[in-house]
Amino acid sequence: METDKSKNLIQLLLGKSQEAFIIGIEIYNKPTIRYRVEGFSFFICNAWELMLKAYLIKTKGEKSIYYAKDEKRTITLSNCIEQIFTNKNDPLRMNLERIIELRNTSTHFITEEYEQIYVPFFQSCVLNYCDKMLTFFDVDVTDKIPANFLTLSIKVSSIEPKEIQARYPKLIAEQLLETLTHINNSVPEEGNEKYAILIKHDIYLTKKKEIASASVAISKDADQAAFIFKNVKDWQQTCPHRRKKCIELINKEIKKNNINFINPTKDPSDDKYHTFNTSHFDLIVKFYNMKSNKEYCYIYDRGTTPQFTYSNSAIEFIFSEIKKDLENIIRNLKKQIKKS
Template structure:
């Protein structure tokens, strides 16, 4: 039965690559629908291969109909039993899109769903490694796992004017629902895209225009340089820790703390942050001040820096930094 699992896994990898390649092709307008179809297929095949390996070949079939295999929804429920898990919520929302996109799809769905798509890609890569010891970055370079997307903000008045009421309502309801879920979940559910504005005297360099009124209720902060933290600092702390763990595992680096072998965890990460003052270095950390409590995200340089330091002295560095 190993051959069935292996074949499912091979098809899963191919479906994942198809999803990425289709989405990142600028000439294809069907990419939101196409991505949702192929990424769901990739997850279904990968989870069924995992279930065969763990529970046996009969686990992917309905008990009352052994000729029919389980749906993706069934597989998710069996493997990810916590219905509050952000990864599971992410997949369920993408399945909803797949099931309804043929009726209501518009080009603006990309702006609504791409934060979920990006998380879904990273989640798939992580679970492929955890369940099957397959690193998708050996098939697709790491930088190509970042999806290309329009950075235009969704304009509600434009949506209402452009589409019939039924489609406009469904699109805006989906946006509001996903925004609310994103607030309450981590990067496993959605990697959010924030929109920022800046003032320039070069009109030809602007992508959109605004008027300034000192009496307006809405306030903006004038900045000297535009940076998108979703590109420069896209790692929440948990994703930093998981990424560093994966790299340590790949290179068979064993960490020692208090004389014992340990996994790199949040405690060690926070010690690094404090010791090297990563939060005080814009190259390593971005502080999101728009929330009631500041939130922090980290750059690829931060991940590389911590990994390199661990690699230099894995037997002593965790103890030394704690001291």
């Protein structure tokens, strides 16, 4: 049971945790700071440790954050993770363990290439932190830092083994390449957003101007092929969310804003918060033709089954439409689609 003392301690830990989190984000997103990978890994681990200790105090009491045989010393971040995320295969736990490894490595030696290797884990870690602050303490981090700042500034370039071996001493080069191989093998092909957000840059030619992120001009008289790129856009950042993630974020907004979305297939008296589901999402996307709007949707179309990813603007638009008519939006859209 929480006492006034433990409540004050929890608030103190949460305040410091959010400060560490914001400092980590600011360090990473400043292009002039060369120490940003090391700095980020240090501060994000500190943010998690303070937040998880606050959660242990909340759920198990103040003594839970101290070693049983030495009550003057508090437990480590790894100890907190083991107590709270007990499943070793939990993607969130695995993500944190990867970043702890990096933090420990960076105290000895680190190379610029670690940024390319670890940035998918960093981005997942940022989003996981925001999610757990909201779940554990009903604290919305975006009240202190705008949501668009949660997207990390990414420096992406290929890592060539020959260049690594030429640039670094043998032992360091082998360790870096071994780390890269190990991490690449650990990430599922389809990714897992709680473990690592995959960053893919696929270049292919298309005659569909409306979905192209770059335009090219080719000279027939040139000895070699030449391309002129204009209006290059990073669709991985502008439309990062798959449908499942969009639905998850919309449901969080419904709950956070304390609104009663009505699912017409259920009795309104059954639940206070009805779940916004896949059929609701597809209905709204279809009615407003969102897949044809580049502001909302990006289409991966390579001659096979198209894949769609959505922007934060798409999520905001859908949520705003839900708020306009909580009880009838789904029913009304179905009627209007049938008429058309």
